[in-house]
Amino acid sequence: MAQAAIELIGINKSFGAVRANRDINLEIARGTIHGIVGENGAGKSTLMSILYGFYQADSGEIRVGGKPASIKTPNDAIALGIGMVHQHFMLVDNFSVLENIILGAESDALLKSSIAKARSELERLEREYGLEVDPDAIIEELPVGLQQRVEILKALYRGAEILILDEPTGVLTPAEADHLFRILKQLKEQGKTVVLITHKLREIMAITDNVSVMRQGTMVATRETSKTTVGELAELMVGRRVLLRVEKGEAEAGAVKLAVKNLTVKDSRGVTMVDDISFDLRAGEIVGIAGVAGNGQSELLEAISGIRHAVSGSVMLDGKPIDLTGAADPGELRDRGLAHVPEDRHHVGLVLAFEENENSILGYHDDPRYLKGPFLNVDAIMADAKDKIEKYDIRPGNPRLKTANFSGGNQQKIVLAREMEQDPGVLIVGQPTRGVDVGAIEFIHKRLIAMRDQGKAVLVVSVELDEIRSLSDRILVMFAGRIVGERGPEATEGELGLLMAGVERQEAAL
């Protein structure tokens, strides 16, 4: 193995009683791609934040290129040649690519000379690593794949030899992700070291040389990627055997529960987000809607659930129309048996500042079961919350705990428990497992299939292709507001990926 680019020795970091990192030892070889996997809350991001100077370790040593390093701020990290590409891009939307790249690294008080210098440097970097971006393009006009490229260029411009990427493919199409991987391989060939943080095991297998697995703040294993399997990694991550693909029987599709006809939805700026969409959802089936984020799936869900108004078209629930004027009462739709697990549980599906029990009635707070006249029936609400906690294994099992203090997976379970326990005829679910750890994913998938088997109609929207393929009885692919294809669950990833990228526009998107 080549010389170590980074060595972490005995790193400890606690936040109060939470030991986010315990005795972490890690060696990352120069010129390799090193993957770090783990569930949410395993301590991956904390470890990388220590390496990048956002946090200070309580104890332990960091060596960069063999020499002990003190990294107190991100500037120290940059000076040591460590660059980071964040999950959420740190770009100024209305600046040009060049302006973003020199941001914080301006060489002069006047911008003009900095920009001129940056332009020639950028050209060199783009040539060297195959990272073509128009330096004068405005960030908000670039597709996310290119924005990410700007983030990488930013790090390289600052002289990064070691590049840390935090969940880089979450926002990309499969084709864009492939392109990113080609770039990372090229960086590796040029001698750069890449650290890839992800929870997608498939990516680890596809691109990394070595992989380290974290669980509950400890580093449980480091493997050569070629000598391990997805199954082994998943088991290491969770600490037990995991079903990566839920088993399910044949769907027995029944009557049409939800009929969407020629639905068109515009956003607040007047841009058409859902363009003349029609489909049926039947009892006893799961229909999955695949697509890259931002192709109208969110708007489709919101229109069906009565939150957003539609321009034209109709949605029939059990043969009766849903009010699409925007005046629809989501409460009334709940009464008619339409349950909705929204994509954004932090701002829509939950009130994070509420106690768990308060969230377990959100949207159903009109139900006489939870009320005594105008007053909340606190005893009934608590009993109900405890019941759901037990049934859905929500942890910690304290209904008085503030919802923000639950992990992503448990927050999602709170929403699912609330919506599923109302025994709806139709369940629509946006991003069922976004930000949810592997163990909880399995649980949630099993629940959704159990709903289907009880004869409920389930509509799932997800940007995770694996999830769509594993859950759905029928797959609809959305691109630019339209349904561009319907496939069975046997469709290959490549086939769906092409549809998701809009096929004919594939070249333009890259």
Add this chain to the structure above:
Amino acid sequence: MSTPYAKLPAWADYGLIPLINLAVAFIVAGFVVLLVGENPFRAAVILVEGAFGKGTGIAFTLFYATTFIFTGLSVAVAAHCGLFNIGTEGQAYIAGLGIAIVCLSFDSVLPWWLTFPMAIVASALVGALWALIPAYLQAKRGSHIVITTIMFNFIAASIMVYLLVGPLKPAGSQAPQTRNFLAGAELPKLNWIIELFGAKIRSAPLNVTFLLALLMAFLVWLLIWRTKLGYEMRTYGHSPKAARYAGISETRIIITAMMISGALAGMMALNPVMGDQHNVAIDFVSGAGFVGIAVALMGRLHPVGIVLAAVLFGMLYQGGAELAFEMPAISRDMIVIIQGLVILFAGALEHMFRPYIQALFASFSPRSVGMEAVKGKGA
């Protein structure tokens, strides 16, 4: 991944932090006192003794506190619904009109215990209606409630000036105020309660409105944390999107919350008008509505905190008056500066020391981390 975040135990969150803020405010105020050449320790003693040392002082302190409880509750109710009601001042002022109509009509024929309930309803109604217009504009037209309520303060002030120098002024009077109310619109004093504890009271305006304020504090607690309406208000206050998702009508909840807020603001007028001056005079609110913002923030939008913060501000008002009297170098304006410092540190800079205290707790008392000990806190 979310940043691990140290939580404070309730006593620190609701007790220690306000006390530290207060202490810093007093230390800075002490320097101001020093600057004008007076002894800050003696000033502090005079302030506290003036407010709590004698029965009369206590009664005055509680009288002022009564006013601030109403305005603090008013601001808090709106804030729980995510609305910043800066119009408490104007809502209280215009509510004086409702009280005037009831009192001037009935003070000669009805006893106080019949006039009082009618005046309560009238003041609440007028305050609520004055808040309704900005609420409607916010809900239906998106006009920002902060802007419209400020405007409505000016409109209220102008209307009241017009009425008090014109139609409501008795013929021949020079003062811009209504005629004095008769016994039927004078509220009984509560000074005897303090006298029960052996203190002597010369003359102080503490009256039954104080009890009404405490009742309202309890009802606000009930509303916010124990009713469906309060639940909906808090949901909207934390996340309008979640409220939309939950089927809560934006228009209805904004208008309802603002009207309740306006009603509480309106009731504030009962205290000075029926309890003390026995007339409606120009500028009788004199900034209590704005103090309510500080009281609500310092009380962490919780009725118990608001009552305590209101007593504190009552102390500053009463003790400050004594201070201005005892120390000639400290003028009335100095008192306003000290009050301003308290508002600055307890209200505006409420979170200044929080990160340090959290870090301190995280290092000393790991058990406190991640535990939410107090029930039913919405803010």
